[in-house]
Structure formats: C-alpha cells, structure tokens
Amino acid sequence: MKSVAELLGIKSDSPKSKLAAHLVSEDRSLIGELIRLRHQRGLKQHDVADLLGISQSAVAGFERLGGDPRLSTIRRYAMAVDARIVHIVRPAEAPEPLVMTANDAERIVKIYRDLQQRIGQSDPAPSPLPRVRSHVDPVPIDDWSNVS
Numbered sequence: 001m002k003s004v005a006e007l008l009g010i011k012s013d014s015p016k017s018k019l020a021a022h023l024v025s026e027d028r029s030l031i032g033e034l035i036r037l038r039h040q041r042g043l044k045q046h047d048v049a050d051l052l053g054i055s056q057s058a059v060a061g062f063e064r065l066g067g068d069p070r071l072s073t074i075r076r077y078a079m080a081v082d083a084r085i086v087h088i089v090r091p092a093e094a095p096e097p098l099v100m101t102a103n104d105a106e107r108i109v110k111i112y113r114d115l116q117q118r119i120g121q122s123d124p125a126p127s128p129l130p131r132v133r134s135h136v137d138p139v140p141i142d143d144w145s146n147v148s
Helices: 015-040 045-052 056-063 071-080 102-118
Strands: none
Touching: 015 056, 015 071, 045 056, 045 071, 056 071
16 A cells, blocks of 8 residues: 555655654644643543533544644643643754753753762852753743743
C-alpha cells in the first residue's frame, strides 16, 4: 500500500516530506502537552467537558491521536486547563531555536552552584539565570524579556 506522500508524488526523503512530518510531530506534541497539563492539574476529561460545555466523549475525541482539531478548539481546551500556547512561525529553512524549559534552567542553576562550591566560593553569587515560569511554558533562550 502506498503512503499519502507517495500518492501525492512526494519523495519520503524530500525536504517537503520532512517538513510535513515535523509539522505533524509538533501538532501531536502540542496536544500531548495539553493532556499532560490536564493530568498535572488533576482534571478528568469530564471536568474539562463541563468547563467547555461539551460531552466527555468530545474531549476524548480531541485527545485522541490522529485528530485534526481546529485552532479555536485547541484554544478553548488550553483555557480550560489553564495553559498558555505560544505560536512561533519562521521559514522552514531557519534553524531550530534553542529553547530552555524550567527543568533545564533548574539543572543549570544547580550545576552553577555546585561549581561555585567546588572552587571555594562560600558566598555564591545570585543565579545568572532568570526564573522560568513552568516546564510547559518554554522560553526561547534569545528572548528573556517575557520571563518574570
């Protein structure tokens, strides 16, 4: 059986095919992060359904892999689980930006403080890194202006 890419005449190793696979992966990651945040907040599917005024089965359909939810649905779900979504659009040929999560920042601060202790600084200087809000709200390393 031929893949969709083959039916459309797109070679599986072509830049367009790789871009398509990347975009699908990003979509799945977005939904997966929203689901993970729902779990972290202790919300059940029926809780989200009540907040959105829809059925629990509709929430289950949204969370099912392979779906293609509208942006407005994603936005409403994000509001229900108290999540912020950041959209970044750049040319496909642009390099991936480095992104630091709160977990990354905490590890770096720990390493920094450990190094300070090893070299004998008894009064460590304040951390050179800004505080990052949460691990579900990644902040591009080159833009710290929105970090509180």
